[in-house]
Amino acid sequence: MDNDFRKKALDYHRYPVPGKISVIPSKPLADRTDLSLAYTPGVAEACNEIKVSPLAAYDYTGKGNLVAVITNGTAVLGLGDIGPLAGKPVMEGKAVLFQKFAGVNAFDIEVDAKDPQKFCDVVAALEPTFGGINLEDIKAPECFAIEAQLKERMNIPVFHDDQHGTAIVVAAAVLNALKLQGKKLPGIRLVTSGAGAAALACVDMLVSLGLPVENVILTDIHGVIYQGREAEIFPSLARYAHQTAFRTLEDAIEGADIFLGLSAGGVFKPSYLARMAMQPIILAMANPVPEILPELVHQNRPDAIVGTGRSDYPNQVNNVLCFPFIFRGALDVGATEINIEMKHAAVYSIADLTEQAYGDDEEENQALEKLYGKQVSVLASDYILPSPFDPRLLPRIAAAVAKAAMETGVAQRPVHDLLQYQKNIKLSFGKTL
Ligand SMILES: NC(=O)C1=CN([C@@H]2O[C@H](COP(=O)(O)OP(=O)(O)OC[C@H]3O[C@@H](n4cnc5c(N)ncnc54)[C@H](OP(=O)(O)O)[C@@H]3O)[C@@H](O)[C@H]2O)C=CC1
Numbered sequence: 380m381d382n383d384f385r386k387k388a389l390d391y392h393r394y395p396v397p398g399k400i401s402v403i404p405s406k407p408l409a410d411r412t413d414l415s416l417a418y419t420p421g422v423a424e425a426c427n428e429i430k431v432s433p434l435a436a437y438d439y440t441g442k443g444n445l446v447a448v449i450t451n452g453t454a455v456l457g458l459g460d461i462g463p464l465a466g467k468p469v470m471e472g473k474a475v476l477f478q479k480f481a482g483v484n485a486f487d488i489e490v491d492a493k494d495p496q497k498f499c500d501v502v503a504a505l506e507p508t509f510g511g512i513n514l515e516d517i518k519a520p521e522c523f524a525i526e527a528q529l530k531e532r533m534n535i536p537v538f539h540d541d542q543h544g545t546a547i548v549v550a551a552a553v554l555n556a557l558k559l560q561g562k563k564l565p566g567i568r569l570v571t572s573g574a575g576a577a578a579l580a581c582v583d584m585l586v587s588l589g590l591p592v593e594n595v596i597l598t599d600i601h602g603v604i605y606q607g608r609e610a611e612i613f614p615s616l617a618r619y620a621h622q623t624a625f626r627t628l629e630d631a632i633e634g635a636d637i638f639l640g641l642s643a644g645g646v647f648k649p650s651y652l653a654r655m656a657m658q659p660i661i662l663a664m665a666n667p668v669p670e671i672l673p674e675l676v677h678q679n680r681p682d683a684i685v686g687t688g689r690s691d692y693p694n695q696v697n698n699v700l701c702f703p704f705i706f707r708g709a710l711d712v713g714a715t716e717i718n719i720e721m722k723h724a725a726v727y728s729i730a731d732l733t734e735q736a737y738g739d740d741e742e743e744n745q746a747l748e749k750l751y752g753k754q755v756s757v758l759a760s761d762y763i764l765p766s767p768f769d770p771r772l773l774p775r776i777a778a779a780v781a782k783a784a785m786e787t788g789v790a791q792r793p794v795h796d797l798l799q800y801q802k803n804i805k806l807s808f809g810k811t812l
């Protein structure tokens with residue numbers, strides 16, 4: 380990164396106050412009357428209600444709109460195991476995005492606990508505080524056992540963003556890019572760089588949508604994951620360990636239709652591009668430096684569609700398109716979990732947005748024009764996903780997710796009129812987007 384940009388980024392974090400988030404009150408606290416309501420003696424009334432009926436916490440506290448962004452700092456972006464303190468800027472950033480894009484309050488919590496059991500004990504003990512848990516930047520394979528244990532122990536949604544948020548957005552991007560390239564999931568070959576939290580969840584999601592397991596080749600730092608490999612293959616990867624002669628990413632990429640990069644910057648060499656099938660799709664999502672830069676793809680393969688995780692290129696394939704919105708829907712119906720039906724609902728509502736013309740909501744149309752220009756954007760090689768600033772994301776994903784939660788019986792506080800719910804979201808949040 381050049382020095383100018385580095386300085387800008389550091390100044391952004393440092394001034395006018397250090398960090399990116401603060402806590403503000405949601406009620407007036409102007410005089411002794413307010414103080415006697417907010418604090419003692421009035422607060423005791425709220426405590427007594429909750430003691431009698433724990434669900435009343437959703438009426439008398441901010442629990443129902445509060446998510447924890449929690450990490451142990453073992454896989455922070457593509458920076459690796461930099462520890463919980465160095466990971467704090469990312470967690471603060473995720474918390475800001477929850478608030479900015481979906482009005483969800485979020486606290487960043489950095490836990491000094493590499494041991495999965497110690498980490499789980501800390502997180503599980505936080506259940507009284509939060510309406511949901513967003514696990515972030517915890518490395519594989521520990522992240523799988525951590526998420527499974529916390530889901531078992533907690534009665535609020537537990538969602539490992541790097542797995543599921545990424546998988547939802549990647550699935551939407553892949554479905555749209557395949558349409559443009561004239562291909563279908565059951566007939567394509569996909570190769571990854573990375574076989575960790577994000578990569579595994581992405582291929583699992585694509586398999587759940589119709590990609591044959593045998594058409595997937597995973598690679599990690601040791602090369603291809605194949606049956607009988609000496610280097611460790613953790614159990615969740617076993618179904619992708621095929622009998623194959625491929626040993627390196629360079630071998631495996633031969634004839635592949637899709638490359639998914641969820642590993643480290645620069646690992647996909649420009650010379651690999653010529654080996655891919657016609658009309659390839661390259662999603663190079665390592666952060667902050669992608670596996671290959673879009674300009675190198677465009678120079679070598681004009682028939683390719685390319686996306687990265689970054690905000691400074693078109694086709695941003697990043698979990699920011701999912702986590703604020705999926706939590707909005709889950710929290711609003713008091714979902715006890717985020718299940719596969721809710722995830723699929725999010726995939727389709729993100730994917731469908733790029734095919735929708737402007738509607739009859741004038742305010743929304745104006746926001747879209749400002750974002751995309753006069754012409755309504757329709758699916759194109761540089762527009763396979765909506766912008767994170769698209770005001771349609773929140774009402775549409777949240778309503779689709781809430782509906783799926785209700786249909787699958789995990790909503791403790793169902794919404795009776797989904798259309799009205801969507802309108803209310805627009806009214807409450809539309810103006811802030
Ligand atoms: N765009 C987006 O929305 C998202 C992007 N990401 C990015 O994906 C990457 C991985 O994140 P995550 O899955 O959470 O992390 P994990 O630590 O769980 O997995 C990292 C994987 O990448 C592999 N890897 C690391 N370095 C190399 C390398 N030089 N060559 C090949 N493989 C390598 C690791 O192999 P091994 O285990 O053998 O070391 C492992 O399989 C990060 O760069 C992250 O920023 C993640 C989530 C969302």
Ligand SMILES: CC(=O)C(=O)O
Pocket residue numbers: 455456457516540541665666688697698699
């Ligand atoms: C985007 C994100 O969550 C990551 O790179 O880890």
Ligand SMILES: [Mg+2]
Pocket residue numbers: 456515516540541
């Ligand atoms: Mg992450």
